[in-house]
Amino acid sequence: MTISTLHLGLAAAALLAAAGLVLAWSALSRGGEPGPARSRAAAAWANLTGAALPAAERRKRTATWAAGAAFGVVCWLLTAIPIIAILAALLIPFGRYLLSIGKAEAASIKRLDAVGKWCLRLERLAATGTGLQEAIVASRAFAPEAIATELGELCDRLTREADPEAALRDFADALADPEVDTVAALLILHLSDQGAGLRTSLANIAATCAKKVALRRETEAEREKARSEMRSIVLIMLIAAALALAAAGGFAQAYSGSGQLYMAMFAAAFAAILAWMARMNQPARSDRILGTDRRRR
Missing domain, CATH: 1.20.81 (Receptor-associated Protein)
Incomplete structure (x- = not known):
């Protein structure tokens, strides 16, 4: 593989990983009222950027991303593998929202x-x-x-x-x-x-x-069972990956080239599945009787 091809593969890996995890994040932290597609898109974007959040929650989100970035740097120094550093940096924000599923309901x-x-x-x-x-x-x-x-x-x-x-x-x-x-x-x-x-x-x-x-409490208790199973699956897979990286240096080296692309594809697919599972375990939002589009006093 040439240097340019390697760089292209790493860029694709980063994009796939980020796309998959952002999709999961969007599903887990979605909010706002239902409405036209444009309104839903605007609400999703405001939620994604934090514009719709209170100041305290925005500070928490910033701290979470800062912690993720620091963890990513540490993993980069330990492994020197770009895709592992990228996934590690996204892990903490993703984990925070994974743990917060159900709190809004x-x-x-x-x-x-x-x-x-x-x-x-x-x-x-x-x-x-x-x-x-x-x-x-x-x-x-x-x-x-x-x-x-x-x-x-x-x-x-x-x-x-x-x-x-x-x-x-x-x-x-x-x-x-x-x-x-x-x-x-x-x-x-x-x-x-x-x-x-x-x-x-x-x-x-x-x-x-x-x-x-x-x-609603009875229904939410049933949903929480599915969420607990999902969190357990994620935790087991993360522990297995961490042990493999710590105990087998050859495991990490196998992903030093084009193998990073496959790792990114796997991470993106896994995150997309988690996003779908999260949507299936969130209550459907009903239309409000009293709309917010009136002129406020």
Whole structure:
């Protein structure tokens, strides 16, 4: 193999490895609401670059990539094999997102459970003759932890402004969950209702939330079993590869030339399979009832 051919093979190896692992990363960390293809692509790009993430999460992502780069340099110094260094650098960011699968759904379930309990407390306040808007403001004192920040902002807006519907819509936007949209929509319908209909609706909302939380937790437990198996497979393969590199110098030397291309193809294919498995084990996102394309106040 000539030098130019070797360089071409190494470049192709790097591209294949990066493409496969970025595909997996995109699948594992996907977010945003469903919509037209352009909207989904924009949301995926914002998620990939970190533009849609809070500042704290962006800092964590930067630290993860920095740690990956340092690990890649160490592997380069130990093996002097480019593709191993590239894969090692991508391993830490990929591993972080692999371990984070399911956290978003768990947080969503926790928020829905909190919303249900909050509605039950609102129903008890409404039973004393308190109107819905006043009950919401009073409920801040016993806000469930999972929605305390969002509920606090809702109460602030209800106290300052004369448009409770806009405040409830913003509350739904902050939680960004189709189930919460349903709750917010029903609360909007009952803004002027201080009678028995309000109490009945709040009790029904709380009961519905409890049922949905139980169902989603059961479904998520089944998904987590598949995720645990996937993580075990990845861990076993990584341990086997590390042992082979550490115990057999000839194993690493076999990939010092064109063999790196095959290693990159294998890594890309393996990452693509993991991405597909991750998508199969993530809940489908439903369309929101209250959209975010309206003009915000």
